Amino acid sequence: MMKTPIYDFLTEYKNKNTARFHMPGHKGRGPDELRSISPFDITEITGADFLFNTSNEGIISESENNASKLFDSALTAYSTEGSTLAIKTMLFLAVKGKRRKILAARNVHKAFINACALIDIDVDWLFPKKSLNSICTIELSASDLENALSGYNKCDLPSAVYITTPDYLGNMLDVKSISDVCKRYDIPLLVDNAHGAYLNFLSNNIHPLNLGADMCCDSAHKTLPCLTGGAYLHISKNTKEEFKSKTNVKEAMQIFATTSPSYLILESLDLCNRILSDKEFINKLDKTCKRVKKLKAEIKSIGFDVIDNPDTEPLKLVLLTNKINGKELLYLLEKHNIYCEYADISAVVLMISPENNENDFISLLSALKEIKKLSANITACSCKSDEDVFILPTQRKMSIRDALFSKAETIPIEKALGRICSSPVSICPPCIPLVISGEVFDLSTINLLKRYSIFYVNVVQ
Ligand SMILES: Cc1ncc(COP(=O)(O)O)c(C=O)c1O
Structure with missing residues (x-):
């Protein structure tokens, strides 16, 4: 059975009944409603390791190594701030020392946009070719990607390709073929696999790492028995050495992360390893x-x-x-x-x-x-329409970062025609931006926003 070093440490510490002169303020006691979990909620005291430790020693390192074995990765880093933190980290790693340009399929989660604004990444988008009647889904084949990449001059190629699969509706892209194209161009493939941590444990392992992704994020909390916020950043065994460096990964992650990661979440990621390594889980998943x-x-x-x-x-x-x-x-x-x-x-x-x-x-x-x-008594749907629901290419006038950091004002959507979007516009869930900072509002985007009952937007002043 897989060891659970974080859980073991926390249980032992809880049972020692120590005088806690450290964070958090509840001291493992009140309020009453928290008493069942607060004893396990600690900070980085002696023996508790720390999340951004770059050495291979300590209980978090040991637990991350267990997760890495389960996912057959070169390195797996825990996040207590969801895939949101893992996305920022992998984008930072992908562009560090290179062109800050990424080629991405347009159905990204807004965490990607925020990361691009923070890191000042320029994005070339792969748009849907036809309406699949949802903003969540894009059809992207290996040959679509090949077409896109073949249009670049060699010196202008993006530093990474970024895709989201599975999407919010469960559709999956052909990661294997897409990664083959990326390999031919020597461009890393980054996958937002927030919805697919469990894919690694199916009898036919269709986790992106197993299909050729260089890096991917999984929200453990979305599909595995783990507390909200628990996520992984996985680095493939088959990727560039610089991405496999634990120092590089941890240094990148700590730029964006809290210095107070939740030990409750770390503990649940740790316990999750034991569950995932058990045949019983695999059988239960199959059933x-x-x-x-x-x-x-x-x-x-x-x-x-x-x-x-x-x-x-x-x-x-x-x-x-x-x-x-x-x-x-x-x-x-x-x-x-x-x-x-x-x-x-x-x-x-x-x-x-x-x-x-x-x-x-x-x-x-x-x-x-x-x-x-x-x-049976309802004769017609009250607001279904036959209009296409998909995001079309629009004119871009500013970078994501410049538009987001510009002075902005909130205006009614009717007045947005021709104005530049400041804050990305999305409904959450699924948090997929319909209009992105720097893009110009046109008639089709305005109609799309109305369809999603979005009536006010932030525009650059
Ligand atoms: C596709 C996708 N990517 C990333 C995220 C962010 O994940 P997290 O909530 O774990 O930060 C979500 C969240 O819903 C998502 O749906």
């Missing part, structure tokens, strides 16, 4: 994937449409709504005590993990049956 497949068939037989194709990750359940607006369906499900991850006009997203049990699935099915009966 859950099979159950979700069956669940999809059951949901279809009730009369709901679900995304069900081989390019989607097995643990996302996306209900495609037709008669009912997705947000209405979300509301109706909540009335049945079913809480989902996200909804927009045409889809409701449910995230499933091996911690969901049969009762959860039965409750979902019975709620959907009831809602179906009710929706």
